[in-house]
Amino acid sequence: MMEKKPIIELVNISKSFPGVQALKDVSLSFYPGEIHALIGENGAGKTTLIKIMGSVYKKDSGQIYINGEECEIKDVIHAQRIGISVIHQELSLIPDLSVMENLCLGKEPRLGRSGFIDKSTMRKIARNIMKPLGLNINPDAYIRNLKTADRQMVEIARAVSRNATLVIMDEPTSSLSSREITTLFDTIRMLKKNNVSVIYVSHILSEVLTLADKITVMRDGCVVRTLDACDADENILVKSMVGREIKDYFSKKEKEIGDVILEVRNLTREPLFSDISFNLRKGEILGISGLVGAGRTEIVRSIFGSDKFESGEIILWGKKVNIQSPHKAIGLGLGFLPEDRKLEGLILEASVRHNISLPSIKSTARIGFVNNKWEIDICKEYTNKLKIHTPSNNTISKYLSGGNQQKIVVAKWFAAFSKILLLDEPTKGIDVNAKSEMYSLMNNYTKDGGSIIMVSSELPELLGIADRIVVIRQGKVSGILERKEATEEKIMMLASTLKNT
CATH class of the missing domain: 3.40.50.300 (P-loop containing nucleotide triphosphate hydrolases)
Known part of the structure; x- marks a missing residue:
């Protein structure tokens, strides 16, 4: 032969x-x-x-x-x-x-x-x-x-x-x-x-x-x-x-979950989604699951003000808010990691440092000037925490690998001290080691009082990290599962069979 x-x-x-x-x-x-x-x-x-x-x-x-x-x-x-x-x-x-x-x-x-x-x-x-x-x-x-x-x-x-x-x-x-x-x-x-x-x-x-x-x-x-x-x-x-074994992959630990801080009531944007209602509690990671095309991304984009919805209400800390733009959302303490990091999450021609500090430039400025010391310090802190591999913090972002670019987008919201993070496929394009680090960061963030809404297509990820899971089918909520009762089979059943909740 x-x-x-x-x-x-x-x-x-x-x-x-x-x-x-x-x-x-x-x-x-x-x-x-x-x-x-x-x-x-x-x-x-x-x-x-x-x-x-x-x-x-x-x-x-x-x-x-x-x-x-x-x-x-x-x-x-x-x-x-x-x-x-x-x-x-x-x-x-x-x-x-x-x-x-x-x-x-x-x-x-x-x-x-x-x-x-x-x-x-x-x-x-x-x-x-x-x-x-x-x-x-x-x-x-x-x-x-x-x-x-x-x-x-x-x-x-x-x-x-x-x-x-x-x-x-x-x-x-x-x-x-x-x-x-x-x-x-x-x-x-x-x-x-x-x-x-x-x-x-x-x-x-x-x-x-x-x-x-x-x-x-x-x-x-x-x-x-x-x-x-x-x-x-x-x-x-x-x-x-x-070069080593990764143990306790999701590193999920018991934590105290507080009162409701965000409510979505009957949010509608036909034909993409309709009558979407759920809430988010302080210290909670709320997962959103569903098949591709179910409307998950469109829902979180509307909450952040990237897309306008036709009807419904958003209640934030007990008060009705009108989030007309991402600028308004950032001012209210929301951060958003979009599905397409290159198109919407990063300025590719800007440095790592400038991307991470971008949402916080105005709030940290001194008499109208950029606070360079804060910018350098916060960038150093989060490139180390997220293990962003970059020759320097002044490296242009487009020269980094896709996974490192994803980490920069996450880092800028951590650096902005956002109280609620909307994460659309946050571990997409990230290796197993970086995923483990990301889960640890998310857990620490919620342990310190932050809250997360996370869209994910990976069921093991949702089951391992989320406290509750909202399942979307054809633009409607088909079920909400507590962590203890959620299984891959139940999620897939709800994602493919519409039920009233």
Whole structure:
């Protein structure tokens, strides 16, 4: 039997950015018909490595071999031509083009000699690309108008459609429902059956162990180990990633929960949600669960004043409030971590320091001037507490990894001493070690009298961290569960079967 040759082989790949050694002498081989997972903490170098393979970044040193021959990948188009297709963590779709225009970008069908684009044929091509993934998305819809999950699926459909020999997926399930994840896994297995090599990057270890044939663990820009998935379990992988075992993952401790401080009464914004009623108590973590598209994000955005609701009331500390804007919400002691950190949570071109201090600049100013000492001290405190990996607090935020960017958004609300935090998928894109730290921070925050409303798609997370769980189905509250009675089965039953409460 002939020995398999790698589709792509990386030899001693190194890459640095100002003040950061992102990769150091990384050597790996990826084979046809194999699903190879890359895992590691935020900042371990996974995303940098796949961006080098896709020619988004240029390597500083080392060699890349394609089918046994050394190759200098010139640009993204060259990478696609030699069979490399990449689904990046930050989606690369063009928001002002339609779904079909994105799917056919660079290979648009033309009308005979006129050279005009054949929209009718393009529409058919787009539908044929989406059909195997079970997507029922309007080909004429603009990307900017799609939900995050639909954008993610269009990105996946585009990558799979290119007939690549190597498909690289960076956190592809981060915005998907369980049904969409199942469809994606079926597609990945189909690619494997067709002898395509798949590189799969994920922080969700259960996905990795379910899907992968081989797993490589990275830490601090280096390869720690590569092992067969059948020889691995979560404990082995976590220990390899962080260099130690993580015990008491959710670190949930008994605490005193006080009186109601926030009430939402009959909040309505048709057709997204209607008659939403629940309350939040001092020192409580209130989870919000539901399937993708149930209206969870839209509810917390309306509470924070990012979106306007049509009817209903918000009662804060016993008084009716009219939160017309995020500025008003911040003034009332609310903080919000949005689902899309890059678009709404961060100023990417600003430094770590300026992002963390931004909501508090006015309240901490001295006679109208920025309090630089406070800004420096508070930034140092929270970069240490949240273990934000940055060369300095003056580093521009866009140069940090996705997980570290997420931590900056959380840090700015902790630094603002917000009394109520609205967290929409707060651990999305964060590794297991950072998640454990985040849960500890949330618990300490509520122990000190703060309160949290947390939207999460991860049921084990909600069960482990929340004191109560509000379940949303099709824009309505289908049930509210106390911590002691909540189970995955009960939550899923309420999320898929509407009941009056």
